[in-house]
Amino acid sequence: MKIGFLRQIYKKLLKPTSMAQDAACCFTGDEGSIKQNKLIYSAATRNQDPILQVLKRFIICDADNIEDEDKPLFLEIAAGSGQHAAHFAPHFPGVRFQPTEVDDNLFGSMIYYANNCPTKNILPPKLVDISKKLSLYGFEENSVDYMYNCNMIHISPYACTVGLFENAGQFLKPDALMITYGPYCKDGVITPESNIQFDLSLKERNADYGLRDIADLIKLAETNNLSLIDTIEMPSNNKTLIWKKN
Ligand SMILES: C[S@@+](CC[C@H](N)C(=O)[O-])C[C@H]1O[C@@H](n2cnc3c(N)ncnc32)[C@H](O)[C@@H]1O
Numbered sequence: 563m564k565i566g567f568l569r570q571i572y573k574k575l576l577k578p579t580s581m582a583q584d585a586a587c588c589f590t591g592d593e594g595s596i597k598q599n600k601l602i603y604s605a606a607t608r609n610q611d612p613i614l615q616v617l618k619r620f621i622i623c624d625a626d627n628i629e630d631e632d633k634p635l636f637l638e639i640a641a642g643s644g645q646h647a648a649h650f651a652p653h654f655p656g657v658r659f660q661p662t663e664v665d666d667n668l669f670g671s672m673i674y675y676a677n678n679c680p681t682k683n684i685l686p687p688k689l690v691d692i693s694k695k696l697s698l699y700g701f702e703e704n705s706v707d708y709m710y711n712c713n714m715i716h717i718s719p720y721a722c723t724v725g726l727f728e729n730a731g732q733f734l735k736p737d738a739l740m741i742t743y744g745p746y747c748k749d750g751v752i753t754p755e756s757n758i759q760f761d762l763s764l765k766e767r768n769a770d771y772g773l774r775d776i777a778d779l780i781k782l783a784e785t786n787n788l789s790l791i792d793t794i795e796m797p798s799n800n801k802t803l804i805w806k807k808n
Contacts, residue, residue, distance in 0.1 A: 731786030
């Protein structure tokens with residue numbers, strides 16, 4: 563009963579809860595003609611402000627006077643609706659936000675948020691499957707200032723987590739940061755009970771999904787020249803992990 567109930571909550575978390583009626587217009591840019599549908603994920607709405615407070619501690623943004631292409635690049639992997647970039651970007655006007663997704667059905671929403679960003683520092687979305695090398699999508703090694711990934715590691719096959727860390731090791735600049743957010747397992751233990759049930763429901767959906775152990779992520783990071791430098795407890799039993807390229 564518990565698992566069925568949690569599966570319902572999980573579906574609710576992942577599905578857009580509403581679409582703005584006012585956003586149905588066409589984008590004609592390099593991406594072609596994409597209908598802009600503003601999606602709102604309830605989980606992203608809940609966690610965006612606590613995550614912003616963490617980003618404010620780690621993003622150095624004193625770059626107001628420099629040319630656009632020299633502004634620090636914040637590469638978001640698995641951007642979903644595009645809400646997070648929209649929430650963060652106005653607080654860091656000197657940073658270029660690049661949302662990416664493997665699911666191009668979400669591009670209409672990401673373009674909506676980019677076009678409506680008052681500070682105009684969100685780039686059009688790019689297709690990125692993070693289990694593949696970022697060079698396939700035009701990124702150069704040692705070129706990314708920040709990588710950000712929210713709520714993907716446990717809801718995708720482990721190959722995506724491996725790809726995320728391999729790409730961070732290769733494509734972040736030296737000393738640059740990767741920020742990951744989500745629920746994690748710690749030293750083989752998942753807490754509290756709601757996260758145990760969530761993990762079970764994920765594995766029921768796909769045996770290769772599930773909460774990852776921070777100890778395994780640290781090993782994966784070390785093989786990719788990254789270190790865990792901070793762990794921040796977040797609401798609803800989530801954590802933000804801060805990884806630094808050595
Ligand atoms: C739970 S959603 C999180 C979306 C967004 N980050 C947020 O917090 O609202 C997980 C996202 O991971 C994306 N994803 C899954 N596999 C991926 C992959 N191989 N590469 C990039 N994104 C992927 C899915 O398309 C989905 O949008």
